[in-house]
Amino acid sequence: MYVCLCNGITNNKVAEVVAQGASSTKQIAEACGAGADCGRCRHTLRAILHSATRAPVR
C-alpha cells in the first residue's frame, strides 16, 4: 500500500528502511524520500516506526 503519495513509497519500502536502521521520520525521508515533500504521510511513518521498533518515536 502506498503511504507516501508524493514520492510513491509503499509501507513495505518504509518497513525496509526502518529494518535497515532508520529511526526517525527524517531518517526515513533521507533513506527513501517518504515524508520529504508535503509531510502528510509522516503520521503514518511514525506509526510504522512505532510498530516496528516499539521505541519512542522522535
Ligand code: FES
Ligand atoms: S505524502 Fe509523503 S511527503 Fe507528501
